[in-house]
Amino acid sequence: MNAPIALERAATVRGVMADARVTLDITRLLRRAAYATPSGIDRVELAYARALLALPDARFQAVLPGLGRMGYARAALASLVAQLERSWAEGVPLRAGIVAKAWAGLRAFPRTEPGAVRLIVSHQHLDRLDRHAARHGERLCVYLHDAIPAQFPEYARPGGAERHRRRLRNTARFADAILVNSHATARAVAPYLVEAGRQPQLLVAPLGIEPHWAVRTAAAAASPPYFLCVGTIEPRKNHLLLLHIWRAMAGRAPDATPRLVLAGRRGWENEQVLDLLDRCPALRGHVVETGRVGDAALAELIAGARAVLMPSFAEGFGLPVAEALAVGVP
Structure with a gap:
């Protein structure tokens, strides 16, 4: 996935991403670090992490049970991205010591800056999202990849349909901007925005090819x-x-x-x-x-x-x- 192009498109969401300090959520990368091969969503989060590492003022975070919202060290993320690119290319899982070192990159989350943007490009913990993201003037931008478990519950794992509905409802209620990968996904998300009575900016940002x-x-x-x-x-x-x-x-x-x-x-x-x-x-x-x-x-x-x-x-x-x-x- 070509993240620089996607970031350029995302920056066109006026008043939300443009000229803002971005904090990227990399929870999924941490959780998937021990896997030998990536899913499509894993590739997206990796690409956004790689692109945002090139921006000197970007910050990174993870949200974990029992710890809540944690910061993540830039140097640790740069190392993790490089390691994952190699391991996922080869289809070989990272060694346990490398995975443990990746988790050691967690830090206390720094104070939120007014006007900053929290960017979540996987579906990680969207089902538990609340108004916390809006404290201190922080804005929220979410990337939705599909609405399939909610649209077609017959294809979802047990409990997956309702969990995905919560993700979509929470995104509609709390996000200031929503990125989607296709016009089909945009159409699927639209009813949840109507239900929430809100009109966050919605941008189609298709995936690219490495x-x-x-x-x-x-x-x-x-x-x-x-x-x-x-x-x-x-x-x-x-x-x-x-x-x-x-x-x-x-x-x-x-x-x-x-x-x-x-x-x-x-x-x-x-x-x-x-x-x-x-x-x-x-x-x-x-x-x-x-x-x-x-x-x-x-x-x-x-x-x-x-x-x-x-x-x-x-x-x-x-x-x-x-x-x-x-x-x-x-």
């Missing part, structure tokens, strides 16, 4: 033909449709059927999909699961695919589509 995604290697282009589906194997992503298509193709012409590569971990409530993956003879040799893969391997998989397939029932943005188009993959 430069290393836009390189298609000769080796990737020469790979045996395969199609790629990227994302956690969960009902919303509609892997079931692809597996039925591949089973039909393999039944008609097994020797001419290309591979289907599924890049992503196994998620929840997937009995039918997992039964097909584990027990369907027709799919063996035609469907390959990679599990979690690092960003470098994922970029190679996307670049080498005949096409990236994304038959999701709902998406807030759909970053793999942009990543594929960046390298000319349908």
Whole structure:
């Protein structure tokens, strides 16, 4: 995600981000530091952290149970960002000692300055948000990535729909500005603003692509033909449709059927999909699961695919589509 472009767009929210001292919430980065691979939202928070580290007056914070709002040292964040970029590219988790050192960057939160902006670019603790952000004249800017659990509770984990509704309601009640990644997300958020009777500034700031995604290697282009589906194997992503298509193709012409590569971990409530993956003879040799893969391997998989397939029932943005188009993959 190209955060400098997103920050430039965010700065155009008049009176909220422009010429203000920004405090970025990096709670999610701390919580995800031990993970080997990032989610799309992880990538967004990492990109914003990298971009704001280039601004000398930016500050950083985390909100943690039992500790509340804590400051975070700039040098510790710079080190964490560099470490995460390497570990997530390779798909290898950080060593326990590095993770412990990252947590040691917490500090007492400095006094809030009037006119400062608190920026939250993940959904972290939005369900517990209150008017505290407005004390001492501080303003709040929130990035919402989707409203999917509230719109489509049938695809959410148990309890996830109501928790996300709280996030959306709190954002509508307390935020001075809201960033969203697409016009579709903006439309989904709008009813919550009407319900709250408020009109915070709403800006569509689409996600960008890191430069290393836009390189298609000769080796990737020469790979045996395969199609790629990227994302956690969960009902919303509609892997079931692809597996039925591949089973039909393999039944008609097994020797001419290309591979289907599924890049992503196994998620929840997937009995039918997992039964097909584990027990369907027709799919063996035609469907390959990679599990979690690092960003470098994922970029190679996307670049080498005949096409990236994304038959999701709902998406807030759909970053793999942009990543594929960046390298000319349908």
